[in-house]
Amino acid sequence: RAAGMRFEDLLVSRICTSLGMESTRFTLTPSMQMRVAPGHNGQLQQVESWRTSSPFDGAGALYSTANDLLKVLAAASGREPPGLSPAFAAMLQPPRPTITASSTS
DSSP: OTTSSOHHHHHIIIIIHHHTOTTOBSSOOHHHHHHOOOEEOTTSOEEOOOOOOOTTGGGTOOBOOHHHHHHHHHHHTTSSOOTTHHHHHHHTSOSSOOOOGGGOO
16 A cells, blocks of 8 residues: 555566566466466366455465576575665564573573
8 A cells, every 4th residue: 555556566566577577476467377287176186276356365376487486586595686685685684583492591
């Protein structure tokens, strides 16, 4: 809301475009739809993919390819110097000090 755009548009504009991730979206393009791996049930039978639109999409409804995920890994590991370096550095910092066994005695 603070950015004044949908979450997917924000994700694409700030992250996907910066890293060259053309196949990472919540809403599948026709090209992406053709490449989605089919789901299977407990009996290993192919089943129809399910999608839900909910406020929890940001917690796991994102589609991506292995190649796009490798771009994230390269950027997060410092192999690629994107403009997102400060964000990756902040992401890897613990949110608060970790309590260890030696600090509690």
